[in-house]
Amino acid sequence: MRRRLGLLVVLAVAACSPAGASPVTTSPAGAKPSVSVSPLGTATILPSSTTTNLATCRVESLSITGVGQGETGVVNFGVAMTNTSSPACSLPGVPSSVELLRATGTPLELTVDPALRNATARVVLRPGVQADALLTFYWMNWCGQAPGALRVRLTFDGTPGSVTGPLHGLLLARCDSPGNPSHIQVDGIDQAGT
Numbered sequence: 001m002r003r004r005l006g007l008l009v010v011l012a013v014a015a016c017s018p019a020g021a022s023p024v025t026t027s028p029a030g031a032k033p034s035v036s037v038s039p040l041g042t043a044t045i046l047p048s049s050t051t052t053n054l055a056t057c058r059v060e061s062l063s064i065t066g067v068g069q070g071e072t073g074v075v076n077f078g079v080a081m082t083n084t085s086s087p088a089c090s091l092p093g094v095p096s097s098v099e100l101l102r103a104t105g106t107p108l109e110l111t112v113d114p115a116l117r118n119a120t121a122r123v124v125l126r127p128g129v130q131a132d133a134l135l136t137f138y139w140m141n142w143c144g145q146a147p148g149a150l151r152v153r154l155t156f157d158g159t160p161g162s163v164t165g166p167l168h169g170l171l172l173a174r175c176d177s178p179g180n181p182s183h184i185q186v187d188g189i190d191q192a193g194t
Contacts, residue, residue: 056158057089057125064165066152068139073174075139077167079152080131081189091133093121094188097155098137101164102147110139111183123189136187143175143182 066079083089099107125132135154150171153164173182 054088054090054124056156057083057091058085058159059156059161059163061085061089062125062163064135064152064154064163066165066167067169068167068171070170071138073140073176075170075173077135077137077139077152079135079137079154079165080192081125081133081135082130083125083127083132086127088124088126090122090124091189092157093123094186095135095154096157097153097162098135098184098186099153100139100147100167100184101151101153103149103151107153108142108144108147108150109182111181113183113185121188123191131192133189134192135189138185138187139173139182140184141176141180141182142173143178143180146172 061084063082063084064079066077068075068077070076081091100110101107123133150167151164152167153162155162
């Protein structure tokens, strides 16, 4: 919880700072990203009556920005999510895929631990509420060359395309096990403040 609160503070500062801000981009449905993610935690579970009448958020209506901070060689990422349109919409409690992209748009080679699980919980994003939900994930064991500035790309079940946004802060996981793959663990998406 302390880590998540720290990330929210850093994300709030990053969201208010025009310096280094990059436009969020979306891409049409096409080739599937090479990295799928699975939840290790549980997203905010909402009563079915709360989400039944809500459409799944369209990627064109999402704005994301992330911050990474070090944690004993592991990079702890928080990706703030904002619904830029009206009305409210909902997302699965975990993306169907997450990619870390180089400035060229090429994804880093990463694996996911543990194996993929389907998300059953959903998170509501209210219209215009800055950083209304937070995706948390961890990056470990990067033994390649420093990739430079990174972006994050998310894909969700039930909506075509993907959304891409900038990553700020400490962004390089420590190499703990040369010869083994770099990997990420995903906690999932929670309503901000929960």
